[in-house]
Amino acid sequence: MYEASDGSLFDAQGQRKYLVPAEAKRFLSAAAQADAPTKLFAQLLYLTGCRLSExxxxTPRLIDAEGRRVVFRTLKRxxxxxxxxxxxAAFMRDLLAHADSHGLDDRLFPWCRQTGWRRIRTLMDKAGIEGPQASPKGLRHQFGVHAIGQKIPESAVGRWLGHASGKSTRVYTFVVGAEERALAERMWRIDR
Structure with missing residues (x-):
């Protein structure tokens, strides 16, 4: 619905498709009030940037406790x-505790796609977040923007997001963040 065909982080009306830090904080606060599975699912999307379907x-088999990693299966081409x-580490502890009550190949969140989407959307509503960013995809974009903003190498961000091409990851470098605003402010200063 909000996807722009050019792959940008803004929709056709110029609205951003990613959460800013204040929205992310409100989203996590709303998630903390939710039932345990919804809270954990919301944190999974926020902390890993995974796609809703991923x-x-x-399943518990895809949790690498020793490596403190979550392994996602995805279809690429x-x-x-x-x-x-x-x-x-704290999230991994909670995820592993949740996984303990499931068989190795049982889905940890046995909901249909629409139910997962609705649970995230409900949290966005409770957090007062509206617009194209108020979706699971908004969390994925927020992950990419935040990672690039924290100077994580593009190659790592692209690998974590499962991008087939660096071009898909590069879009996150075009966001105007605090560092870019500081550069612009230096340009606007008039020295006398």
């Missing part, structure tokens, strides 16, 4: 591939 397909995304 998060819904997660009609071929099944896997990618590992590092995750914070």
């Amino acid at each position: 998060g819904l397909a997660l 009609r071929k099944l591939t896997h990618r590992a995304v590092p995750a914070p």
